[in-house]
Amino acid sequence: xxxxxxxxxxxxxxxxxxxxxxxxxxxxxxxxxxxxxxxxxxxxxxxxxxxxxxxxxxxxxxxxxxxxxxxxxxxxxxxxxxxxxxxxxxxxxxxxxxxxxxxxxxxxxxxxxxxxxxxxxxxxxxxxxxxxxxxxxxxxxxxxxxxxxxxxxxxxxxxxxxxxxxxxxxxxxxxxxxxxxxxxxxxxxxxxxxxxxxxxxxxxxxxxxxxxxxxxxxxxxxxxxxxxxxxxxxxxxxxxxxxxxxxxxxxxxxxxxxxxxxxxxxxxxxxxxxxxxxxxxxxxxxxxxxxxxxxxxxxxxxxxxxxxxxxxxxxxxxxxxxx
Amino acid sequence: xxxxxxxxxxxxxxxxxxxxxxxxxxxxxxxxxxxxxxxxxxxxxxxxxxxxxxxxxxxxxxxxxxxxxxxxxxxxxxxxxxxxxxxxxxxxxxxxxxxxxxxxxxxxxxxxxxxxxxxxxxxxxxxxxxxxxxxxxxxxxxxxxxxxxxxxxxxxxxxxxxxxxxxxxxxxxxxxxxxxxxxxxxxxxxxxxxxxxxxxxxxxxxxxxxxxxxxxxxxxxxxxxxxxxxxxxxxxxxxxxxxxxxxxxxxxxxxxxxxxxxxxxxxxxxxxxxxxxxxx
Numbered sequence: 001x002x003x004x005x006x007x008x009x010x011x012x013x014x015x016x017x018x019x020x021x022x023x024x025x026x027x028x029x030x031x032x033x034x035x036x037x038x039x040x041x042x043x044x045x046x047x048x049x050x051x052x053x054x055x056x057x058x059x060x061x062x063x064x065x066x067x068x069x070x071x072x073x074x075x076x077x078x079x080x081x082x083x084x085x086x087x088x089x090x091x092x093x094x095x096x097x098x099x100x101x102x103x104x105x106x107x108x109x110x111x112x113x114x115x116x117x118x119x120x121x122x123x124x125x126x127x128x129x130x131x132x133x134x135x136x137x138x139x140x141x142x143x144x145x146x147x148x149x150x151x152x153x154x155x156x157x158x159x160x161x162x163x164x165x166x167x168x169x170x171x172x173x174x175x176x177x178x179x180x181x182x183x184x185x186x187x188x189x190x191x192x193x194x195x196x197x198x199x200x201x202x203x204x205x206x207x208x209x210x211x212x213x214x215x216x217x218x219x220x221x222x223x224x225x226x227x228x229x230x231x232x233x234x235x236x237x238x239x240x241x242x243x244x245x246x247x248x249x250x251x252x253x254x255x256x257x258x259x260x261x262x263x264x265x266x267x268x269x270x271x272x273x274x275x276x277x278x279x280x281x282x283x284x285x286x287x288x289x290x291x292x293x294x295x296x297x298x299x300x301x302x303x304x305x306x307x308x309x310x311x312x313x314x315x316x317x318x319x320x321x322x323x
Numbered sequence: 324x325x326x327x328x329x330x331x332x333x334x335x336x337x338x339x340x341x342x343x344x345x346x347x348x349x350x351x352x353x354x355x356x357x358x359x360x361x362x363x364x365x366x367x368x369x370x371x372x373x374x375x376x377x378x379x380x381x382x383x384x385x386x387x388x389x390x391x392x393x394x395x396x397x398x399x400x401x402x403x404x405x406x407x408x409x410x411x412x413x414x415x416x417x418x419x420x421x422x423x424x425x426x427x428x429x430x431x432x433x434x435x436x437x438x439x440x441x442x443x444x445x446x447x448x449x450x451x452x453x454x455x456x457x458x459x460x461x462x463x464x465x466x467x468x469x470x471x472x473x474x475x476x477x478x479x480x481x482x483x484x485x486x487x488x489x490x491x492x493x494x495x496x497x498x499x500x501x502x503x504x505x506x507x508x509x510x511x512x513x514x515x516x517x518x519x520x521x522x523x524x525x526x527x528x529x530x531x532x533x534x535x536x537x538x539x540x541x542x543x544x545x546x547x548x549x550x551x552x553x554x555x556x557x558x559x560x561x562x563x564x565x566x567x568x569x570x571x572x573x574x575x576x577x578x579x580x581x582x583x584x585x586x587x588x589x590x591x592x593x594x595x596x597x598x599x600x601x602x603x
Binding site: 035037164268 | 326327329330333334337338341342344345346347348349351352355363364365366367409410412413415416417419420422425428431432435437438439440441442443444445446447449450452472473475476479483508533536537539540543544553554557558561562566568571572575576578579582583586587590
């Protein structure tokens, strides 16, 4: 009863403004005060360092000038020339690292998406144990990065790890236990570990995207006789496109910039086969103390990422460009 | 809904395959943490010979785990608190005001997310070292304060984005009404908007905490023996020649449980925030 009587009154008050109502004064400065702290921090930690980084790439900033950077001699394009001169060891190493990173990104992003999509598709309809499976699948993403990777590095130990125990003692696939954390095997190990950690994120995003597809669409197509496979191919994939576009971009950027997986598995100097670009730049800067060269490589990396991202957005959003 | 046999078979393959892939490392972490040292030094064992809790005790003296823990807690709690507060203000401005530079602000904040961390690390290192040199004492370089300031910004883009979309979902009439009642902008934010957006705020806080709790790249250069975080302390130890794997598994378990539980409890809110941005 009270509800029905109060509703009309409050509506009447809403439509007829009370006589003393002051228009709220929208102070022009207010929004800027609200974003001030965010702007200052972004400037201090991101914008200014980025500009400084670009400037660093044009000076000869070696260990002698770290605490005295204003004295470092100008280098012009010298650092860039050293970085991309593929006839020298430094240039060749950078090219090698870039190739390794591309391959690594392709494998990890591709399989992460495939695993995430498959898991989300089979968990779409309810069955017994679905909830616990979903929780299990999300755990690797929730774990602190290093905890998961350290566990893998234990599993990949040659003499006391699980992987060799299974391959040699249980399945008899191999006669002699191989090293997994040095040599060419290191690349495979690193990709598997990264995949273990990143596919749950793809699963999470795709699963959430699927929830926004209305049931009616599936019901209607089921009445038309579409099988689960056809629905998956024509409805789910189509409706998930916006989510997939963002997801693949995020996976690409994270994987290409991945520093954590090689660093935790191998320490600051990974085996050659696992020399990802971020850790390669890190080594050139902090192990060899050549910040100018490291900055030049970072700037090149940034340019590459900008170009790829820009091209990707043009291809995936052709219409919004014209609009 | 009718499912053809091929789809059921596919489900079994996916569930078993991905289930094992995901589960085995977690199993190794938990069971190895309960093993006596002898069990992790020879050939791998699926089950401890004598399950024991000793690794959970011994790890504290093998590495200065307590110090790492304190460092990580201080850095993560403080940076999370500030980051959430700053994100709330920024998101409120983005959601409620149409001001000059709004799009530039959003674009800049979001695009910093895609830049490689290594690009910022080198100059930041140099800037911190030189600020300290000007000041004459160690203020930012390899201190907790330096790490806090850095971590503050890592979660900001996602937090602002997610909170702004949360605030967008709260009717403007609510804060207009609060303003009519005499609240100023701050009052409207804290008394009306924030209580309604509480799940979003909690999710953002968990995300910020997770981000800094697991951060490795900056911590590897921006900390020293006294300020080392868990991430770097455990990483350093695990790449040594002679590692007590049972103890480090115990340590990994201890540092993971609170995060995983928090994440799983709040996964719904996090998912909503993640996808609301993606779908737009």
